[in-house]
Amino acid sequence: GRDAAAMASQLSKTGGGAAGFDYTKLDAGGQALSANVLTWSCVKDNVTNLVWEVTTSASGLHNSNNTYTWYNPDNSSNGGAAGVQSGGACTGSNCDTFSYVQAVNQQGWCGATDWRMPSREELVGLVHYGRSSAPYIDTDYFSDAIGSGVWSGSPSADSSGSAWGVGFSNGNAGSRYKSNSGHVRLVRGGQ
Secondary structure (H helix, E strand, O other), rough: OOOHHHHHHOOOOEEEEOOOOOEEEOOOOOOOOOOOOOOEEEEEEEOOOEEEEOEOOOOOOOOOOEEEEEEEOOOOOOOOEOOOOOOOOOOOOOOEEHHHHHHHHHHHHHHHOEOOOOHHHHHHOOOOOOOOOOOOOOOOOOOOOOOOEEEEEEEEEOOOOEEEEEEOOOEEEEEOOOOEEEEEEOOOOOO
């Protein structure tokens, strides 16, 4: 696969990234930046064409310490239970996943208004299993490296009161109660 080709120096990349990952940093308007810049707002995955939000230590809507409860009022996609509104601790929006998506889209983050919660599979695609210690994500592109409890938009099939998340502190995906607070990393494109 891509990791083996990268190890053999036989992998051509559009951008940069560890192992088989191929990322490009983007500015607040969605324009490509040099790999060595120190500030960027989003990351494009050149393999999947997904664009990922990057959170920061700055206060406000995109602060990496903000937490949210899982909430989706759409009965056709919430797994049988909407979840909990505004149960996290955040600034810039109500502290639930639905409100956060709305706030980021209203802002036009990285020049786009079609941000959404990632599927479990998309979020797991960011896990860098080749790292020897946490966080299990390419920290050259995701320097905000949220360690644990990042929500996906995927409800659990086992329990209507649960949804999937990924812990970058261990690289594992797991189901958790929608009433728990967790972090969010939005995505656009794909599907």
